Amino acid sequence: MVNVGVLGATGMVGQRFIQLLENHPDFDVTALAASSRSAGKRYEDATTWYLAEEMPESVKDIVVTETSPEAMSNDVDIVFSSLPTDFAAKVEKEFAKDYVVASNASAHRMKKNIPLVIPEVNPEYLDMIEAQQKENNWDGFIVTNPNCSTIALTLSLKPIVDNFNIESIRVSTMQAVSGAGYNGVPSMAIVDNLVPYIGNEEEKMESETLHLLGDYDGSEVKPAQFKLSASCHRVPVIDGHTEAVFIDFDDDFDIEDVKSKMASFKGLPQKLNLFSAPENPVIVKEEEDRPQPRMDRNAGNGMSVTVGRVRKDQVFDNSLKYVLVGHNTIRGAAGASVLNAELINDKIL
Amino acid sequence: MVNVGVLGATGMVGQRFIQLLENHPDFDVTALAASSRSAGKRYEDATTWYLAEEMPESVKDIVVTETSPEAMSNDVDIVFSSLPTDFAAKVEKEFAKDYVVASNASAHRMKKNIPLVIPEVNPEYLDMIEAQQKENNWDGFIVTNPNCSTIALTLSLKPIVDNFNIESIRVSTMQAVSGAGYNGVPSMAIVDNLVPYIGNEEEKMESETLHLLGDYDGSEVKPAQFKLSASCHRVPVIDGHTEAVFIDFDDDFDIEDVKSKMASFKGLPQKLNLFSAPENPVIVKEEEDRPQPRMDRNAGNGMSVTVGRVRKDQVFDNSLKYVLVGHNTIRGAAGASVLNAELINDKIL
Amino acid sequence: MVNVGVLGATGMVGQRFIQLLENHPDFDVTALAASSRSAGKRYEDATTWYLAEEMPESVKDIVVTETSPEAMSNDVDIVFSSLPTDFAAKVEKEFAKDYVVASNASAHRMKKNIPLVIPEVNPEYLDMIEAQQKENNWDGFIVTNPNCSTIALTLSLKPIVDNFNIESIRVSTMQAVSGAGYNGVPSMAIVDNLVPYIGNEEEKMESETLHLLGDYDGSEVKPAQFKLSASCHRVPVIDGHTEAVFIDFDDDFDIEDVKSKMASFKGLPQKLNLFSAPENPVIVKEEEDRPQPRMDRNAGNGMSVTVGRVRKDQVFDNSLKYVLVGHNTIRGAAGASVLNAELINDKIL
Amino acid sequence: MVNVGVLGATGMVGQRFIQLLENHPDFDVTALAASSRSAGKRYEDATTWYLAEEMPESVKDIVVTETSPEAMSNDVDIVFSSLPTDFAAKVEKEFAKDYVVASNASAHRMKKNIPLVIPEVNPEYLDMIEAQQKENNWDGFIVTNPNCSTIALTLSLKPIVDNFNIESIRVSTMQAVSGAGYNGVPSMAIVDNLVPYIGNEEEKMESETLHLLGDYDGSEVKPAQFKLSASCHRVPVIDGHTEAVFIDFDDDFDIEDVKSKMASFKGLPQKLNLFSAPENPVIVKEEEDRPQPRMDRNAGNGMSVTVGRVRKDQVFDNSLKYVLVGHNTIRGAAGASVLNAELINDKIL
Structure with a gap:
């Protein structure tokens, strides 16, 4: 099992990530990051749950952290990001130093060497990752999905x-x-x-x-x-x-x-x-x-x-x-990032 | 004042005709025709009124007639039609022998010599009326508005x-x-x-x-x-x-x-x-x-x-x-026919 | 497995019956009855499917029959009814001669010796069945669920x-x-x-x-x-x-x-x-x-x-x-009848 | 004509005040107050207009002021208030020193000597005004309408x-x-x-x-x-x-x-x-x-x-x-305050 984290975990797409990752055979949600207003609280206490599906039991007791690599647990390999564009532009790069960032944010979609991928459409764009890591001297990398x-x-x-x-x-x-x-x-x-x-x-x-x-x-x-x-x-x-x-x-x-x-x-x-x-x-x-x-x-x-x-x-x-x-929030957002991560997990990690 | 009738008076577009013609300076609704189920009843009794605007007092006591020229009062000059296509195809021609038919139905829109008119767009198509009357030996005529x-x-x-x-x-x-x-x-x-x-x-x-x-x-x-x-x-x-x-x-x-x-x-x-x-x-x-x-x-x-x-x-x-x-039910239907009739009343009648 | 039929199978509650009975461990849908307009057609061809869940493959090829005991297959034990009240009043009694009728219709709910049951609330009302059968000389019986x-x-x-x-x-x-x-x-x-x-x-x-x-x-x-x-x-x-x-x-x-x-x-x-x-x-x-x-x-x-x-x-x-x-269409209708049938299947059949 | 002002003029109830007061025979909207974000701007520029009815021409050029008696024009007699409760609790009292405050806010509804009035129901509660003015040493007063x-x-x-x-x-x-x-x-x-x-x-x-x-x-x-x-x-x-x-x-x-x-x-x-x-x-x-x-x-x-x-x-x-x-926003809010003001204008001013 790969430990994964969710950035923007209390928002609507963040909740979709958590719902889609419940009972996932390869990914285990062990870290949840959100704004400082939520940091330090149990996820269940920090979150107004918006989905008709129940909040998974497995995340209720996770303590929400600030959204920074320093606050993120070391045993996490992949972070899913549904951060607002402006914040994502800055913080996703910081995470990419050490983590795989599977991002639904638009900040880096059209950037050179950052793959914008739909696995059924252009999986070969993942080949950009090597150049991305080399260019930035990162151990991790960013992969994005479209709007x-x-x-x-x-x-x-x-x-x-x-x-x-x-x-x-x-x-x-x-x-x-x-x-x-x-x-x-x-x-x-x-x-x-x-x-x-x-x-x-x-x-x-x-x-x-x-x-x-x-x-x-x-x-x-x-x-x-x-x-x-x-x-x-x-x-x-x-x-x-x-x-x-x-x-x-x-x-x-x-x-x-x-x-x-x-x-x-x-x-x-x-x-x-x-x-x-x-x-x-x-x-x-x-x-x-x-x-x-x-x-x-x-x-x-x-x-x-x-x-x-x-x-x-x-x-x-x-x-x-x-x-x-x-x-739009499954194939068009959280599910898109999850499928990207599954492809990466299969082909790269 | 020109006396006018409404064909299909109990339906939604029929009700819009009645609402738009309330307090009209030139047209006076004096005849209402509908299906045989409604014929013989007071309009108020025959109709489930769908509009948020109140049913005009002036039509409540009008006795609904069958939809045929024989049942229509002689002192009516213009009939507004919101009949279903199939029925309009037949009955509007019968009315056209003696009445001006301003129709919102699609039955005759694309027919030769029957003007399909938006008064701001192609008022000159009303020139077809002469040929229409001559060809059919009608005293009245049909004018239509688009979908x-x-x-x-x-x-x-x-x-x-x-x-x-x-x-x-x-x-x-x-x-x-x-x-x-x-x-x-x-x-x-x-x-x-x-x-x-x-x-x-x-x-x-x-x-x-x-x-x-x-x-x-x-x-x-x-x-x-x-x-x-x-x-x-x-x-x-x-x-x-x-x-x-x-x-x-x-x-x-x-x-x-x-x-x-x-x-x-x-x-x-x-x-x-x-x-x-x-x-x-x-x-x-x-x-x-x-x-x-x-x-x-x-x-x-x-x-x-x-x-x-x-x-x-x-x-x-x-x-x-x-x-x-x-x-869609004012400019796109009843109001379109009424404006056609106003133009006809000004230019032709 | 008990073979079951659905009366009113093309309607909205009928469709819920079919959806809820898909993959049921005890009940197997083998007969579907509807109006004469649908009779003789494959269920898939006879039905405009209204539910977001897909039509189960298992029912697509079942040929819809008329709604009468004569048209119903002999190997069916239970029929679920979502018939209109007036029709149910007559035809459910005919089915009750030979079949267990688990009905969502209101026709017989308040009748003497016909149990109106919510299994969590008043399962003991099923004791009425014996009197019902005796009184009517029926081999089957009717059980109803509330509004x-x-x-x-x-x-x-x-x-x-x-x-x-x-x-x-x-x-x-x-x-x-x-x-x-x-x-x-x-x-x-x-x-x-x-x-x-x-x-x-x-x-x-x-x-x-x-x-x-x-x-x-x-x-x-x-x-x-x-x-x-x-x-x-x-x-x-x-x-x-x-x-x-x-x-x-x-x-x-x-x-x-x-x-x-x-x-x-x-x-x-x-x-x-x-x-x-x-x-x-x-x-x-x-x-x-x-x-x-x-x-x-x-x-x-x-x-x-x-x-x-x-x-x-x-x-x-x-x-x-x-x-x-x-x-309202699961616990309040089709699911209610199914739960009644499950209770009957456990306690009586 | 009585000059009137609206407090909270850019909000939804504030807009209803303005719409209802257009063409009013006795009241003339001459002052509009809102938050400091809007103050100093023309009303049309400060406002996202929410109503299907068009913004009245007469208010478009009025320059929005801060919500304080000091910023309010001296020639205004009545101010209509749709302020948030907490802010209304404080600022309506300040306005009451010099102005008639007809308030839709809940802050003062149940206070002693402040009339909570529906003109058809309890107009006699306006008799409280004298005691209110005396007690507070105000030239103006507050009158409220209910939720x-x-x-x-x-x-x-x-x-x-x-x-x-x-x-x-x-x-x-x-x-x-x-x-x-x-x-x-x-x-x-x-x-x-x-x-x-x-x-x-x-x-x-x-x-x-x-x-x-x-x-x-x-x-x-x-x-x-x-x-x-x-x-x-x-x-x-x-x-x-x-x-x-x-x-x-x-x-x-x-x-x-x-x-x-x-x-x-x-x-x-x-x-x-x-x-x-x-x-x-x-x-x-x-x-x-x-x-x-x-x-x-x-x-x-x-x-x-x-x-x-x-x-x-x-x-x-x-x-x-x-x-x-x-x-709810006419009789239940802005219209209620306006009717209160009309009654006051008729009986008291």
């Missing part, structure tokens, strides 16, 4: 870019409120309403997706060459981001072929049989009114992306339209 | 197509539940959820918008030459459709120029000072998180379309992105 | 009535939309709204609760002697009924004693270790803002009732106030 | 206590999220959920209601002698509190008589024809599924309370049950 909306989109795109030539993409999102954290979206803002703006979300989707689907030549990432434009919106849904995708292909294509490539897609985590890897990273629904967030967000224990309405555009030639749903 | 999502989109596009060259459009909608009628969307389908499918909605948007923005040469309509593809979704909002719009222009453009053209746009209803005409058909918001359906649907008494996030696409050259909100 | 709101309330009351003297109860409910069936509550009725009326619900709570907590003397039920008045309301929650309870005791009481009796309560299903029996029928929360339906409805796999805010009334002497949450 | 849930309940009770003898009351509330302020209830807490706890709400209802319905003998208030117990809950509704009321009478009563007394109830504001006074303080609905917050909250411009399901309890003798809806 929640990006992960779901990119997973659905991977079997397409592997088999077809994409020219351009437009995507319009309908995102769940949990993506903004527990206090992020006031009910006054969202009951009988939606908010057509999420700060920095469009920029992240537009850059991270191309980065993930690019080529790493051993020295740097050459982003994918198609173009992607996003419009991001918040809707009154608790969990599960929905995205309407418009894709222009270079050439004509067979729609059944597209669906078949999506449905049969397997990545490295499936081959390695990693614990959190869903059997099918992409599930294709044929019902005309699916996917729906409440119905499909938990597919594959929240680790699959469900697509539906996969259809040829009736107006634009060589164009595809579909809708996807992915669980 | 709710189409109206809001087309109003926002009109100042753009008048001043710039559009190459193509993608639009992704987030539509209110009232668009499906009172019993259309079960709460089980939409609480903590969304439904990424609305039957025939994408097809209507894709065809009607081009038809409205086309040219009528006195004989037939040549649709606009750009392409438009839609993806339509239902969200947990009572009233107010939201649409995310991606537009490719032929050439570069100035974003302030686009906003200015939208904000200053006036159409014929504004020039004629029609009763239901909003001062500004298109309202441009500068706040980064607007428009929102609960906040903006009632702008211009529900007859304005509010746009926001009007911005240059950061990825695609010569491309524009914005978000719009329009009230 | 969803009643079950949750009565479970929470049982440890109280066993240990204290209750004088009177007022209860105000906030009920989930799933209680009305998939199409029962239109979204237009409940988004940003609530409906302060549920047909017959108050009457059922007021009579069934006293019946369940009464005494069966071997011949008839003498209802409990306290009084209970209910006010029932529908709120925008998918699953999980919440109830605010006001109880007047005859005498003073110790609040910690009440909580302790609730938390430690065990019934016959717990002693018999029945498969669907929750470890704790009543869970007591100390957090000031619990129970909440989204957080607590799935406690004990949806078979526990969670109470909170258990407090002495600050105004009335000898009075108690608390709030409860119970899952 | 939002209390106002709606008490208005509905007034015609009952005037005509019948009440023994005891239980009330269970379903309260809108706006009652907690814009950021008060996170969407994560309330979508597909409810929260069965509102801090101090039950205590306020239990004490304020009896105080309002008591007797003022010229020296102190003797509270009403019946007992009232509350259970308070938050539901996913934007505006409009709903309350289920159980009342025990001393004697038998005629249900039509109760309804008639409620429906015909008029108070002093109606007699004086005050600007914000609704024609009917209490509206009685006969439809079995009303009142509903989305449908009934705006009755009487948000100043009426709508009751429905007024019925005899079928279980308890001499008992009444009904459900009420009142707009």
Whole structure:
């Protein structure tokens, strides 16, 4: 068993880490770090628990520490980070001197030699780690996962870019409120309403997706060459981001072929049989009114992306339209970091 | 005063007709038609009233009739129709022998010589009426308004197509539940959820918008030459459709120029000072998180379309992105027919 | 293994039956009956599946039959019924000639010699079965479970009535939309709204609760002697009924004693270790803002009732106030019938 | 015209004050105070406007001041306060030296010689003002209105206590999220959920209601002698509190008589024809599924309370049950203070 810690343990994504790591066959949560307000308290006393699943017994008595390498137990090997961006920018580097940092924060996602990884999509980016460690003289390293909306989109795109030539993409999102954290979206803002703006979300989707689907030549990432434009919106849904995708292909294509490539897609985590890897990273629904967030967000224990309405555009030639749903705090956040750590544990540690 | 009737008077759009026509300076509701289940009853007794606004006193005692020209009072000049498509296809023609039919139904929208009109956009299509009457040997005629999502989109596009060259459009909608009628969307389908499918909605948007923005040469309509593809979704909002719009222009453009053209746009209803005409058909918001359906649907008494996030696409050259909100049962349905009737009353009757 | 059938198999409670019976150690679903519209089709083809949990593979190929004993397979022993009241009134009796009918319908709940049972509360009412069979000359019999709101309330009351003297109860409910069936509550009725009326619900709570907590003397039920008045309301929650309870005791009481009796309560299903029996029928929360339906409805796999805010009334002497949450389609419907069947299977069959 | 100021002008109730005072025939908003963060800015620049109604033009250019009498313009006569309790406790007294303070804050509601008033219920409590001024040596004074849930309940009770003898009351509330302020209830807490706890709400209802319905003998208030117990809950509704009321009478009563007394109830504001006074303080609905917050909250411009399901309890003798809806930020907050000020302006100033 590998001892792991969670940074930002009392927050919503921190709680998801703890919930997903309960009964994990390889990882054992032994350290929890949070703000100084929580430090020194038992985790159960320090935390307002937000998830419908019960708080695991195994973490209740862990005493929360400050978020610094000095306060972290030596016998921990991996720390999962759901720290706020600004704080992550500084503190994750300090942890990387001695720990593997599997981070859901955006601070280091696009930095040179820091792998931004979805295990089914670009596991080869982990090769950056050696350069990262050498450059910084670190014993540990940082690995990051993308933004929640990006992960779901990119997973659905991977079997397409592997088999077809994409020219351009437009995507319009309908995102769940949990993506903004527990206090992020006031009910006054969202009951009988939606908010057509999420700060920095469009920029992240537009850059991270191309980065993930690019080529790493051993020295740097050459982003994918198609173009992607996003419009991001918040809707009154608790969990599960929905995205309407418009894709222009270079050439004509067979729609059944597209669906078949999506449905049969397997990545490295499936081959390695990693614990959190869903059997099918992409599930294709044929019902005309699916996917729906409440119905499909938990597919594959929240680790699959469900697509539906996969259809040829009736107006634009060589164009595809579909809708996807992915669980934003599982596959789109905590589960993404955990799967990254499982891959690292299997291949590197 | 012109006496008017409402066909489908007990339904949700029928109720909106009645509410909007209360205290109308030119129209007096004197006849209400509905299914045989309601016929013979006082309107108040026949109707489960769905609107937060009170049922107008003036209609409570009107005895509901069957939906046929024979049952309709002779002193009525205009009938407003919110009939179901199949029934409208047949019965609106019968009414057109003697009555002006201002219809919100989709049955005749794309038919030759039947004007599909938004008064600010294509009032000249009313010129079809003469041919329609002659061809059918009717004393009355049918005029139609577009689908709710189409109206809001087309109003926002009109100042753009008048001043710039559009190459193509993608639009992704987030539509209110009232668009499906009172019993259309079960709460089980939409609480903590969304439904990424609305039957025939994408097809209507894709065809009607081009038809409205086309040219009528006195004989037939040549649709606009750009392409438009839609993806339509239902969200947990009572009233107010939201649409995310991606537009490719032929050439570069100035974003302030686009906003200015939208904000200053006036159409014929504004020039004629029609009763239901909003001062500004298109309202441009500068706040980064607007428009929102609960906040903006009632702008211009529900007859304005509010746009926001009007911005240059950061990825695609010569491309524009914005978000719009329009009230789907006022500007998108009953109010659209009423404004058509006001224009007809001013110009033709 | 006992072969079981489900009557009303395509409806919402019917689907819950199928979901709860998946992987059941004693019951094997081998027959599914529904309306003639579905009869003759594979279950998967006949059904719009409403649950977020996937349809079990084992039922997909079962051919749906008409709802009559003649159409039911002979090797079935127990049929679960979620039929509409009127139809249940007639057809459950026909099934009872040969089958054990475990019914969630209200048709026979208050009938003489037909046990209305919550296994933790009044298992002794099953003694009525002998008289029922004799009187009707049936080989099978009918056993019923109460209305969803009643079950949750009565479970929470049982440890109280066993240990204290209750004088009177007022209860105000906030009920989930799933209680009305998939199409029962239109979204237009409940988004940003609530409906302060549920047909017959108050009457059922007021009579069934006293019946369940009464005494069966071997011949008839003498209802409990306290009084209970209910006010029932529908709120925008998918699953999980919440109830605010006001109880007047005859005498003073110790609040910690009440909580302790609730938390430690065990019934016959717990002693018999029945498969669907929750470890704790009543869970007591100390957090000031619990129970909440989204957080607590799935406690004990949806078979526990969670109470909170258990407090002495600050105004009335000898009075108690608390709030409860119970899952209305699991413990309040399908799970209730299944637990009844498990008890019958253990004690009678 | 009387010049008025608003304290807490940028908050949600502060915005309601401004919206309700737009076009007021007697009051002219000339001063706006808020926190030091806003002071010195134009109101439009200092404020995130939360209401669907547009910000009145007349206030946009008013420069916000600090919340102190020194910063307040001398030509103001009345200040409306929606300050947080702790701050109100101190600063309202300072304002009272020179200004009439019409407060929605709870700080001084139950204090000796400070009138807690609903104009239709206990206008005679304004007689306390003389003693208040004398005791404190103030030129101004403080008048308060009750908590939002209390106002709606008490208005509905007034015609009952005037005509019948009440023994005891239980009330269970379903309260809108706006009652907690814009950021008060996170969407994560309330979508597909409810929260069965509102801090101090039950205590306020239990004490304020009896105080309002008591007797003022010229020296102190003797509270009403019946007992009232509350259970308070938050539901996913934007505006409009709903309350289920159980009342025990001393004697038998005629249900039509109760309804008639409620429906015909008029108070002093109606007699004086005050600007914000609704024609009917209490509206009685006969439809079995009303009142509903989305449908009934705006009755009487948000100043009426709508009751429905007024019925005899079928279980308890001499008992009444009904459900009420009142707009919590209009009649329950800003509108209450404005009506108090109108009464004071008519009778005292």
